[in-house]
Amino acid sequence: MDKLEETIAGLKYDEQGLIPAVIVDAENKQVLMLAYMNAAALAETIRTGNTHFWSRSRGRLWMKGEASGHTQQVQAVYADCDADTLLIEVIQRKAACHEGYRSCFYRRLGRDGAWEVIAEKVFEPGDVYGKSG
Amino acid sequence: MDKLEETIAGLKYDEQGLIPAVIVDAENKQVLMLAYMNAAALAETIRTGNTHFWSRSRGRLWMKGEASGHTQQVQAVYADCDADTLLIEVIQRKAACHEGYRSCFYRRLGRDGAWEVIAEKVFEPGDVYGKSG
Numbered sequence: 001m002d003k004l005e006e007t008i009a010g011l012k013y014d015e016q017g018l019i020p021a022v023i024v025d026a027e028n029k030q031v032l033m034l035a036y037m038n039a040a041a042l043a044e045t046i047r048t049g050n051t052h053f054w055s056r057s058r059g060r061l062w063m064k065g066e067a068s069g070h071t072q073q074v075q076a077v078y079a080d081c082d083a084d085t086l087l088i089e090v091i092q093r094k095a096a097c098h099e100g101y102r103s104c105f106y107r108r109l110g111r112d113g114a115w116e117v118i119a120e121k122v123f124e125p126g127d128v129y130g131k132s133g
Numbered sequence: 134m135d136k137l138e139e140t141i142a143g144l145k146y147d148e149q150g151l152i153p154a155v156i157v158d159a160e161n162k163q164v165l166m167l168a169y170m171n172a173a174a175l176a177e178t179i180r181t182g183n184t185h186f187w188s189r190s191r192g193r194l195w196m197k198g199e200a201s202g203h204t205q206q207v208q209a210v211y212a213d214c215d216a217d218t219l220l221i222e223v224i225q226r227k228a229a230c231h232e233g234y235r236s237c238f239y240r241r242l243g244r245d246g247a248w249e250v251i252a253e254k255v256f257e258p259g260d261v262y263g264k265s266g
Contacts, residue, residue: 004246022155022164029162031155034218046242079248080237081230085167087238097214104213105220109179113137115212 004046008039012084018054019086023096026075026089032096033104035064037086049074051090068128070094095122098129137179141172145217151187152219156229159208159222165229166237168197170219182207184223201261203227228255231262
């Protein structure tokens with residue numbers, strides 16, 4: 001096992017073999033999204049320089065942007081103190097969110113206790129993913 | 134049920150009733166840590182204005198900083214598109230990490246495949262938590 005394989009194996013994965021990865025815009029430090037990696041997704045992310053995740057709903061490895069073209073080019077990978085969370089700085093093409101926003105965190109809790117949208121869409125999902133979603 | 138209770142109940146929690154919360158420094162946008170909330174922790178966070186989490190290892194609700202004094206004063210709460218992740222901007226007293234660093238993400242993956250510490254400690258854990266840890 002080389003050093004990188006050892007480092008990947010040394011992280012703490014949950015009972016499903018997953019570790020959360022916080023994805024941050026390398027340029028302005030905005031948090032773009034959170035998604036889950038398994039060891040294979042992290043290895044592929046490092047090998048290719050593009051983020052890969054494990055889709056819990058689809059049960060498969062996917063490259064971010066494989067459908068939309070909105071890929072994420074990895075600039076740096078960080079681990080937290082407990083080695084159970086990753087932070088990855090990326091150059092984000094276009095937008096991270098499939099709803100059309102730059103960041104998935106486009107809703108803020110208002111004083112009335114309801115979510116309010118605080119960002120502008122940068123693309124229309126129907127134009128990118130087709131009418132079937 | 135009032136609007137806030139409805140909003141909290143409307144989030145997607147995992148099978149253990151938890152939702153990950155990414156904690157960000159409101160001043161410089163640095164990601165400080167990731168921890169887990171249940172509905173009660175989120176309600177208490179909003180009610181008191183200080184972050185509260187569910188400790189998976191200790192099986193109880195805790196206020197960040199209850200031992201160290203390094204509390205987090207909430208400035209804004211965001212939800213992501215899937216309503217299964219929170220992002221919370223805080224004013225962090227002293228430091229977020231129990232290892233003595235401002236952020237828990239103080240290790241970056243190096244070209245040699247090993248983690249390297251890229252931050253300076255801002256306190257000595259032994260001074261804050263006592264010799265027993």
